[in-house]
Amino acid sequence: MDDMTDKMTLSAAYTLREMKSFYLGAPPHTVAGADVSDCVLAPGGVPVSIDPNGTTNVGQAWLQYFLPAAAERSLPLSFWQGRSLTDAM
Numbered sequence: 001m002d003d004m005t006d007k008m009t010l011s012a013a014y015t016l017r018e019m020k021s022f023y024l025g026a027p028p029h030t031v032a033g034a035d036v037s038d039c040v041l042a043p044g045g046v047p048v049s050i051d052p053n054g055t056t057n058v059g060q061a062w063l064q065y066f067l068p069a070a071a072e073r074s075l076p077l078s079f080w081q082g083r084s085l086t087d088a089m
Contacts, residue, residue, distance in 0.1 A: 014066075014068050014069075015068065015069040015070070016066055016067065016068060016069060017067045017068060017069045018065075018066070018067040019064075019065070019066045019067070020064070020065060021062065021063060021064035021065070022062075022063055023057075023060045023061070023062055023063070024060060024061045024062075024063055025059050025060045025061055026057035026058070026059065026060030027057065027058065027059060028055050028056070028057055028058075029055065029056060029057070029058045030054070030055045031052050031053050031054065031055075032053055033053070034051075034052045034053050036049055036050065036051045036052075036053070037049070037050050038050070
């Protein structure tokens with residue numbers, strides 16, 4: 001094995017001190033009086049009613065973080081994911 005493979009194998013398992021998630025932002029948005037429509041989501045599928053009326057939260061970011069039990073570096077490693085999970089309606 002090369003040196004990089006050895007390092008990857010040795011650092012593959014981590015013990016976590018904490019793992020949490022939360023939403024940031026999310027002001028409420030209300031839709032009222034919009035038409036309810038029936039949609040077929042797959043060829044030959046059963047129609048389902050899509051009702052856009054109601055209140056939902058929009059513009060939020062879902063954050064998740066993991067804190068290792070023993071920090072190996074003084075600065076955190078951060079990842080930012082864009083868009084949504086499915087971009088579905």
